Amino acid sequence: MSAPAGTATREAAEAHLRALVGRDDARLRDDQWRAIEALAVDRRRALVVQRTGWGKSAVYFVATLLLREAGAGPTVIVSPLLALMRNQIAAAERAGIRAATINSTNIGDWEPIQEQIAAGQIDVLLVSPERLNNPGFRDEVLPRLAATCGLLVVDEAHCISDWGHDFRPDYRRIRTLLDDLPDGIPVLATTATANARVTTDVETQLGSVGRDEVLVLRGSLDRESLRLGVVRLSTPEQRLAWLADHLAEQPGSGIVYCLTVAATQEVADYLRSRGHDVQAYSGQTETGERQALEQDLAAGRLKALVATSALGMGFDASLGFVVNLGAPSSPVAYYQQVGRAGRGLDARSEQATVVLLPATEDKDIWAYFASLAFPREEVVRETLAVLAEEGAPMSTAALETRVELNRSRLEVMLKVLDVDGAVRRVRGGWESTGAEWVYDADRYARVREAREREQAAMVSYLGTDECRMWFLRDQLDDPEAVRCGRCDNCGGLDLPTSVAADSVDGARERLSRPGVALSPRKMWPTGLDRVPNAESLGIAGLKGKVREQAAEGRVVARLTDLGYGGALRELFREGPDGPVDSAVPGPLVQAVMAVVKDWRPGVDDGQRIDAIVVAESVSRPTLTTDLADGLSRWLQIPVAGHWAVVDPDVPPGRGAVNSAQRVAAVARRCALRADPGALEGRSVLLVDDLVVTGWSLALAARAVLAAGAVAVHPLALATSG
Structure with a gap:
């Protein structure tokens, strides 16, 4: 039968x-x-x-x-x-x-x-x-x-x-x-x-x-091979030292997740200096190199990849650990990241370790990524109006010169509008369909509120005394969620929380080294000739390579850096009424001096700096003038000019998310003010406070060189990227 x-x-x-x-x-x-x-x-x-x-x-x-x-x-x-x-x-x-x-x-x-x-x-x-x-x-x-x-x-x-x-x-x-x-x-x-x-x-x-x-x-979302734990340390140097001290103890090979690209590079460099075989990995890593790094990790040829979430979905290997240096913004995202560990292990005899080292700056980084959500209604309406007025397909490159969004956010918005039926992607770019479109403010608000609840839940995970796997499964609405018996709160994982003093000192020394190279803008954004009033602004002819280019500059640190990043974020914080203005704090003054001593701008080219041009700020005038005046006294060179605000009606951040728009806004807002001949033959230190896009420095350098300077060396306190 x-x-x-x-x-x-x-x-x-x-x-x-x-x-x-x-x-x-x-x-x-x-x-x-x-x-x-x-x-x-x-x-x-x-x-x-x-x-x-x-x-x-x-x-x-x-x-x-x-x-x-x-x-x-x-x-x-x-x-x-x-x-x-x-x-x-x-x-x-x-x-x-x-x-x-x-x-x-x-x-x-x-x-x-x-x-x-x-x-x-x-x-x-x-x-x-x-x-x-x-x-x-x-x-x-x-x-x-x-x-x-x-x-x-x-x-x-x-x-x-x-x-x-x-x-x-x-x-x-x-x-x-x-x-x-x-x-x-x-x-x-x-x-x-x-x-x-x-x-x-x-x-x-x-x-x-x-x-x-x-x-x-x-099904059940339990990961029986994982042991979850949290180690709370108060300073970046303690967290970095803990990682360096205990990375070798982690089973097999694994991933160290960081929240930013800059952090992956900084952490990987330090871990290598401590003898660990690690490499940095992010969305900016070239495709062929990413594949090779993935293969090396899967084969155990590396102890760890220090990675952003770009190493997430799709990476399939048997890893022994995941360490998060900084918390993701939601328990769901965290559950996915920790899921990279423990695959293919027999939970009865093998266990993978998952450690979270939260940082005080995590919330700032969450807020930054949240700011990249779906654009405001007026920006969307402006984009639809431009497409309708054009009456023909427009490439993303052409469209971004007409709206205040950067390329990536514009692409995401257009894809959403395409699904909604308001635009259509065709050969040659995007076109308006003419269909009525409704800005679903309620839906976007609900999504934003859901994200805020997820962030609050992530904070709760850090401090909970409940089972950690139960907490994550409960956040995923797993009806079978129970205590795992394996995490630190269940008594199944004992993580050291002390760090050797000499390790902390070593990490502090590494993090306290100020100075990050600041590359000048090398190419003008496309479509400047199509920007409104481009001729009168003097930017219509700017295209291709930036010929009047600044030398490589320096900043003390990135806002996202582990070392000076915290002090700089506090310095540039927004108060209830806008930016908070103050003089440069003492520790950052010392950091600026250390950067200049190490950098020695112009010396290698025989062009020792002999003048300062200060980039004025409406929002923080005390900060920029204090920095420039202090450098003038210390270096014993004059402040010979100002990249001055001539139209204060142009807001400081106008165009910051779109290169062509930013160049146009800076050209309207600022101009060089210097006595005739004051910059002739000079090697100039161009002093700014915060570099966001680099276009203000590019236009300032162009103007200073046109005024007769032989070289421009940008120096700023921080860069946002």
């Missing part, structure tokens, strides 16, 4: 699983089988919310093999990161699955891949979400994929939701793809980080009228 159809299908599914993982004893979990059955047998839509390492990829790969055997078309996987694609392709090939990817780095392969799909030679196609709104892909490739695919998979599906910790506008386009699928094409959405609100939102977007109810499978 033959086995029931369901039993035979499950046996076939488990045979595929064994080939995928390379183990003869591999068996599907019940929920894995339920998901596979829903997709490959019932042709339904399913949402799987399961912890990292549970085996979500096994579900869609096994379902793919079953569907292909039944004559279905290829599986299309929408995947957010190239690292994730690389890992998934490698896993697919182990099971004999023919996989390919279409993304921005392999445009030359698109046509042959499409030919292979048409010939039935591709089983799995991985697509980056950004491709979904590329005009050529959207209009030519996507309709064919929607009509012929056998399974659609949306990986990291929390990115669909406004409420998800990593919302991405490109993922909103998936809703259109879902609506275009023929009946009977199964859909799988997967994520490890979705609370109840996000789960409901994604479920709603997966469902549609007339279809079967979406199968939602939420």
